[in-house]
Amino acid sequence: MQSLLKPLLGMVLVAGVVGAAQAQAPFAKVEDAVKYRKNALFVMAQHFGRLGPVVKGERPYNKDEVAKNAAIAEQMSKLPWDGFVAGSDKGETGAKPEIWTDAAKFKSAAEKMQQEMSKLAQAANGGDLNAIKAQFGETGKACKACHDDFRKKP
Numbered sequence: 001m002q003s004l005l006k007p008l009l010g011m012v013l014v015a016g017v018v019g020a021a022q023a024q025a026p027f028a029k030v031e032d033a034v035k036y037r038k039n040a041l042f043v044m045a046q047h048f049g050r051l052g053p054v055v056k057g058e059r060p061y062n063k064d065e066v067a068k069n070a071a072i073a074e075q076m077s078k079l080p081w082d083g084f085v086a087g088s089d090k091g092e093t094g095a096k097p098e099i100w101t102d103a104a105k106f107k108s109a110a111e112k113m114q115q116e117m118s119k120l121a122q123a124a125n126g127g128d129l130n131a132i133k134a135q136f137g138e139t140g141k142a143c144k145a146c147h148d149d150f151r152k153k154p
């Protein structure tokens, strides 16, 4: 029994170490982390984008609709960042290596966007269309700034 237990224990330990290296907490695998951040950004862009025609005057202003879209965009803005796990600059991603080599700058750009998105949700709750317009512009600038530095050109 003793002679069988030792190699078994060794195998379990090795499996544990290998598993830990592949898992990218809180994700099961790197591909899941990439999907997660892309999908969160996609949903955010959908709801942020729905405000575009309203602030441009192409669609009538409806306070509840704008507040709902802005609130969803704000919630989504908090999610993508966990997905930028180490080693996830490969494959189906437009993420630039600078996200990891200039991590402090990326973090500050990500935080700036979240702050602007929160201000947008606040303005949307306030119901002043001019304030919403102005903050929509500021938020878009924060999206663009991060893309300019950290997203590969299509």
Ligand code: ASC
Pocket (backbone or CB within 6 Å): 045, 048, 049, 140, 141, 143, 144
């Ligand atoms: C959007 C969207 C972006 C940003 C960016 C702002 O609606 O999908 O990525 O705004 O274009 O400059």
